[in-house]
Amino acid sequence: MSTPAVKGNSSERSWPLWEVFVRGKRGLSHVHVGSLHAPDAEMALRNGRDVYTRRQEGVSLWVVRSMDITASSPDERDSFFDPAADKIYRHPTFYDIPEDVEYL
Amino acid sequence: MYGNDFIDPDEPLNAAEFGDVDDAVAAAATTAAQRAEGGSSFEALLAADQRIEPRDEMPEAYRKTLIRQIAQHAHSEIIGMQPEGNWISRAPSLRRKAILMAKVQDEAGHGLYLYAAAETLGVDRAELLDLLHSGKQKYSSIFNYPTLTWADNGAIGWLVDGAAIMNQVPLCRCSYGPYARAMIRVCKEESFHQRQGFEILWTLSRGTAAQKDMAQDAANRWWWPALMMFGPPDTGDAATTGGHTAQSMAWGIKRFSNDDLRQKFVDMTVPQAAKLGLTLPDPDLRFNEETGHWDFGAIDWSELWRVLKGDGACNAERIERRVGAHHEGAWVREAANAYAARHDLGQQQEYVA
Ligand SMILES: [Fe+2]
Ligand SMILES: [Fe+2]
Numbered sequence: 144m145s146t147p148a149v150k151g152n153s154s155e156r157s158w159p160l161w162e163v164f165v166r167g168k169r170g171l172s173h174v175h176v177g178s179l180h181a182p183d184a185e186m187a188l189r190n191g192r193d194v195y196t197r198r199q200e201g202v203s204l205w206v207v208r209s210m211d212i213t214a215s216s217p218d219e220r221d222s223f224f225d226p227a228a229d230k231i232y233r234h235p236t237f238y239d240i241p242e243d244v245e246y247l
Numbered sequence: 248m249y250g251n252d253f254i255d256p257d258e259p260l261n262a263a264e265f266g267d268v269d270d271a272v273a274a275a276a277t278t279a280a281q282r283a284e285g286g287s288s289f290e291a292l293l294a295a296d297q298r299i300e301p302r303d304e305m306p307e308a309y310r311k312t313l314i315r316q317i318a319q320h321a322h323s324e325i326i327g328m329q330p331e332g333n334w335i336s337r338a339p340s341l342r343r344k345a346i347l348m349a350k351v352q353d354e355a356g357h358g359l360y361l362y363a364a365a366e367t368l369g370v371d372r373a374e375l376l377d378l379l380h381s382g383k384q385k386y387s388s389i390f391n392y393p394t395l396t397w398a399d400n401g402a403i404g405w406l407v408d409g410a411a412i413m414n415q416v417p418l419c420r421c422s423y424g425p426y427a428r429a430m431i432r433v434c435k436e437e438s439f440h441q442r443q444g445f446e447i448l449w450t451l452s453r454g455t456a457a458q459k460d461m462a463q464d465a466a467n468r469w470w471w472p473a474l475m476m477f478g479p480p481d482t483g484d485a486a487t488t489g490g491h492t493a494q495s496m497a498w499g500i501k502r503f504s505n506d507d508l509r510q511k512f513v514d515m516t517v518p519q520a521a522k523l524g525l526t527l528p529d530p531d532l533r534f535n536e537e538t539g540h541w542d543f544g545a546i547d548w549s550e551l552w553r554v555l556k557g558d559g560a561c562n563a564e565r566i567e568r569r570v571g572a573h574h575e576g577a578w579v580r581e582a583a584n585a586y587a588a589r590h591d592l593g594q595q596q597e598y599v600a
Contacts, residue, residue: 157584160366177429178363180372182580182587194356197349198436217302221287 160209161187163194165201173205181206293499298424301367309498313423314368315384316500318375321361322386326379326565328354330394331403339397346443347400353436360429367425380570388551389472391559398451398458398465404444406466406473406516412437413512414477422499445519452523459524466520467528474543475551477509513541 158180164173176195181187187206196204215223231237240247289305292298299305328351335351338344362372378384389407394400415437418430451462480486481504495501503511513532520527531544554562 158580177360177432178366179359182583183590186583186587193352194359197352197356214302217300217304 158182161191161206162209162212163187163191164205164207165191165195166203167200168202173203176200178209293422296499298427299422300424308494309500310368312495312498313426313500314365314370316495317361317365317368317426318370318378318384319386321358321365321375322379322384323390324354324358324361326386326390326569327407329565329568330390330392330561331400333394334397334400337397338400343447350404350440350443353440357433357436360432361426364423364425364429376573380566380573382557382566385555386565387476388554388559389476390565391554391561392468392472393560395468396461396465398448398461399469401444401447401451401462402465402469404440404442405448405519406444406469407476408437408440408444409516410473410476410512412441413508413515417502417508420499420502445523448523448525452525462523463525466523466525470527470529471546471550474509474513474546475548477512478505479548479551480546481506510540513543517541 159182160178161181161184162178163176165176166173179187179190179194181190184206188204191204191206195201227233289299289303289309292303299309331347332351335344335347338347362375365375366372375384379386394403412434415430415434419427419434421427421430448462448466451458453459481492492501492504496504517527517532517534529544531542533542534540535542553559557563
């Protein structure tokens with residue numbers, strides 16, 4: 144989700160990038176669907192509707208400036224996520240249980 | 248499963264019975280193994296058929312190839328709005344007009360998905376548009392052919408979008424994540440494009456003699472250019488892509504050769520033409536019992552190179568129209584900027600107050 148450097152002086156180059164999130168239907172979370180350029184949040188919402196929900200793909204839309212997203216770095220992916228790697232006892236299938244016990 | 252007040256006796260009763268938990272454990276084990284081998288490198292990810300994401304390390308040549316391919320693809324989507332856009336005001340019914348507008352609008356959306364995917368590689372959409380406008384980057388040469396009659400809109404949907412789908416479906420599994428995701432959205436939307444085109448021809452081919460002739464004439468003119476959309480052959484005298492195709496395949500950008508995709512397209516389309524009662528303009532077209540495929544005649548590759556280099560019927564017109572639209576839209580973009588700036592200023596003053 145890198146924000147490209149703003150270059151040149153055409154009016155379009157200064158439009159910030161927005162990430163678009165759509166709630167597909169009631170009861171589901173908003174999911175990232177893509178990005179677009181827009182001068183402000185209102186236009187980002189309108190463009191997001193036109194670009195990502197032309198076939199009723201959503202009942203709610205979020206737009207977030209890409210610049211405002213803090214992402215974990217791929218370089219430290221290993222050390223960052225490693226604490227979870229050796230704790231497979233957090234998964235239910237880790238446990239030895241007799242096969243004939245039901246509903247467990 | 249807190250909060251369930253009803254349990255379906257056929258449903259799994261707890262998380263351990265769902266397959267996805269096992270999948271997650273298996274995936275965790277694989278990633279752990281990969282890490283142990285220091286295996287989240289570009290090559291290891293490719294070997295494991297995993298996706299490369301924007302912030303991953305990647306060879307510069309991979310990045311450049313993707314930018315060029317995605318940009319050219321994006322340019323094709325937005326230039327592709329013109330041949331059919333040309334007919335919106337003359338569509339034969341309100342139904343056809345609404346459909347055509349929806350299709351042309353979809354193509355604009357496809358362009359946007361793809362420019363956004365290219366931008367994740369560190370280029371600016373405005374830069375790419377400059378390259379298109381100055382002729383330094385190309386778009387698919389199919390859009391340099393004119394739409395002479397209403398039936399051309401049918402032939403474009405059926406053959407051109409049909410060939411595009413054949414090219415695009417494998418790209419949904421492309422190694423570069425943002426490109427693959429954009430292609431999934433595009434492919435979902437394309438199938439209506441092809442079907443509405445077939446329907447136009449289906450209607451014409453059952454109409455008056457003049458309407459049927461119009462449908463046949465459109466099929467005659469679009470058939471060979473559609474076959475050229477798959478690009479030059481992979482082998483033989485006209486082959487020019489050898490090294491390029493092999494590299495793209497190794498990188499997981501391309502999944503099938505040009506000739507394989509072209510053959511699949513021919514095999515799919517010949518029975519559809521028969522259903523329409525239309526002939527295809529190739530005297531050498533015949534079913535090969537041995538191979539189980541349709542053999543077809545030699546493609547005139549000099550035509551592709553000629554059109555690609557600028558000598559098609561509409562090259563100049565397409566770019567002129569695109570540049571014109573861009574300039575004519577400048578005041579709208581400026582107005583939006585001015586509005587946004589004033590809005591920002593107003594908000595700042597509120598904070599201060
Ligand atoms: Fe498209
Ligand atoms: Fe299309």
